[in-house]
Amino acid sequence: MHEVELVGKSKAVVIGAGVGGLSSAAQLAQTGKYDVSVYERMSFAGGRFTQHDHDGFQIPTGAVHMIPHGCKGPFADLLLGKRSKGGLDLGRHGVEFLPTTKFACQLKDGSLYGADSVYGILPWFPMKNALNLPRLLAKRAKRPWGNETEDGRTWLKRLFTDDFIDFLDAFSNFAISLRFDQMPASTVIRILQNSFWSDRPYIPKGGCKGVIDGLKADLKQHGARVKLSHEITEILPGEAEESTKEKRFCIGVRRRGRENPTWLGADAIVHNGGHPNLLSSLSDDFEVAEGVREQVANTQAVGGIGFVFDLDDEIPHRDSGVTMLPNLDRVGGYVIPTFSEPGLAPEGRHMMITHQYVPDPSVKSEISKGRDDLYEAIPWLSDHGEELCVHTYHRNWPCNRAPQGAELPADIGVEGIRLVGDGVKGHGWMMVEGIAANVPSAVRDVSRTMDGA
Ligand SMILES: Cc1cc2nc3c(=O)[nH]c(=O)nc-3n(C[C@H](O)[C@H](O)[C@H](O)COP(=O)(O)OP(=O)(O)OC[C@H]3O[C@@H](n4cnc5c(N)ncnc54)[C@H](O)[C@@H]3O)c2cc1C
CATH class of the missing domain: 3.90.660.50 (Polyamine Oxidase; Chain A, domain 2)
Incomplete structure (x- = not known):
């Protein structure tokens, strides 16, 4: 692992370690320009795209180990594509897709x-x-x-x-x-x-967790941190706390088992937890674009x-x-x-x-x-x-927060915050293909904010 100099770098906080959050974090970290941290409320990374071992059976947390569009979709472009073409090139960490037999x-x-x-x-x-x-x-x-x-x-x-x-x-x-x-x-x-x-659909070698392990290895290589059992509870303007006043955002983080949050400064946020979750943690100091709250309230998650x-x-x-x-x-x-x-x-x-x-x-x-x-x-x-x-x-946790076709925006009108993941799948792209289709633009937007900060 090479040493990464973080002092003086703009700070990007990724909320949620689903496949959308981790791949956004990896894109940000690979630039070498930002100090990147991922906060995940669960005790494991991967959200609905990983698995737990049950007597040798790799039982999924959600995804049935399928990459819908195999090696020709946005997910393969993002995960396996060369860095010169906007991909993460995770083949370096052993990520591999195996074709289905039909x-x-x-x-x-x-x-x-x-x-x-x-x-x-x-x-x-x-x-x-x-x-x-x-x-x-x-x-x-x-x-x-x-x-x-x-x-x-x-x-x-x-x-x-x-x-x-x-x-x-x-x-x-x-x-x-x-x-x-x-x-x-x-x-x-x-x-x-x-x-x-x-x-045709492909299957990740080692199942969904094979992809998540590759993402984690890449984040580690590029100096990014993944903090498990840490929930983001509030997003306030930077000046809300003395320790974060130089930053655009002041973020409340609650560690599992602790009552009170600690405060963390950030220049940009990538949110992987869904619109309802983001809106409930966002303070009224931020003006959300007209119609977004109503659209989110009227969107029923599928089960x-x-x-x-x-x-x-x-x-x-x-x-x-x-x-x-x-x-x-x-x-x-x-x-x-x-x-x-x-x-x-x-x-x-x-x-x-x-x-x-x-x-x-x-x-x-x-x-x-x-x-x-x-x-x-x-x-x-x-x-x-x-x-x-x-x-x-069923309901809102933690995936399928917005059904395909709901077209909720990645940009809710707050500079420096973008959503990724199930809630903002690209038009007509299913499952992780939809997530991958939107990650590059979200990362580009928050990078612009940080570069101008
Ligand atoms: C039954 C089922 C089968 C599926 N099969 C497939 C398949 O075979 N192939 C496929 O491509 N897709 C499949 N999907 C869809 C796929 O699983 C999801 O699209 C994908 O996993 C969602 O990823 P995400 O990035 O939106 O994050 P999620 O997996 O939803 O993870 C978000 C993470 O954010 C965390 N989080 C939320 N709020 C906070 C907070 N405030 N602070 C800290 N952490 C927070 C959550 O704990 C969670 O870990 C399936 C889904 C289901 C339900």
């Missing part, structure tokens, strides 16, 4: 279909869908249309058959816990266009439910690609990432992770209905699988 699969009425590319999916459906696909791809949707009254499903029904839409909708359910009729048409069109032009199964090595389905379960009321699909990264389960075992959206607030009954769905749709599950755990993700 672009996508479908299990329908007991029959399994697998496709090696997006074109391989089309023969599963009536010809009308292949003929109309160019019209979907040519539709202008690079930006949200604004004031949209039509949802994605209604728009798609003009061009495609129900079985094709159900297949795509199962993917949406699996990937982002939303159905097409819950999103504006321009968002759905752009998601499909991005998926079409991108790669999901995921089962994790231990599978034996005799299972008849041996692919790591996302398998859609169309036509089910709840579950969208499953993945068995161990067919690409065997290290995610003990030797001779496999791990299957499912995902379903939550149409009803009674999470308990949704869990049992989802379980019924799974045993009914997957003919081999009862003979080869054993349920390890079920996770629920």
Whole structure:
């Protein structure tokens, strides 16, 4: 590790050690120009993009170990891209993406279909869908249309058959816990266009934690600190405290187990904790742009439910690609990432992770209905699988704070503060692809503030 001189450098504080916060911190730290610290309220880094070991099974905290657009999406550009091209070049720390064995699969009425590319999916459906696909791809949707009254499903029904839409909708359910009729048409069109032009999904070597470990190693190399079990409770103007008066911000940090906050000065803040969290900690001394508070208050976070199964090595389905379960009321699909990264389960075992959206607030009954769905749709599950755990993700903590298509701003109008992460996914980019799509501009903005400070 090389020594980094921090004295006199502008200070950047990153709030939250999710993948958005850590990658922003890494971009800032790699410049060598700033003193960078990350504060995380949990006792581990990675937020919803890491895992915990359970008897050799790498159980996710959220993400099902998938990089949606593989090596051709914004996440690969950011994590693995060369520094000369704005990437972090984390291959230096062993970060590697492994391809899934199929672009996508479908299990329908007991029959399994697998496709090696997006074109391989089309023969599963009536010809009308292949003929109309160019019209979907040519539709202008690079930006949200604004004031949209039509949802994605209604728009798609003009061009495609129900079985094709159900297949795509199962993917949406699996990937982002939303159905097409819950999103504006321009968002759905752009998601499909991005998926079409991108790669098959990949799986990080070592799972999500492999990426987080790479980010942590890079931060350490560049002199940045990651403080776990430290929650940011208040953001005040620098002059609020004697010790921070030379800084733009005075930040209250509460260490786990302590009552009172300590005060920390910062020249810029990257916030990875979501808009509601930022707004509740921000003092009234800062003027938030008109309409933002209302937009945030009116934005409902989405939820999901995921089962994790231990599978034996005799299972008849041996692919790591996302398998859609169309036509089910709840579950969208499953993945068995161990067919690409065997290290995610003990030797001779496999791990299957499912995902379903939550149409009803009674999470308990949704869990049992989802379980019924799974045993009914997957003919081999009862003979080869054993349920390890079920996770629920609902309300605001700590991910899916803003549903895809909500288009909340990264800039709430306060100079020196930018949001990154799930709350500000780029238009039409799913999951960590959406996070990565927005990190570079947030980092550029706070860097400008610090350079002018
Ligand atoms: C079930 C499920 C499956 C998913 N599968 C995939 C997948 O396979 N592939 C994929 O790409 N994406 C997937 N996603 C989405 C992906 O997990 C998220 O998009 C991503 O992990 C969110 O990252 P983030 O940067 O927004 O931060 P988060 O993971 O939300 O982390 C934010 C962090 O900030 C901390 N924090 C918040 N407020 C404060 C504060 N005041 N002080 C200190 N710390 C604070 C939180 O504790 C948390 O650790 C999935 C999501 C879910 C729920």
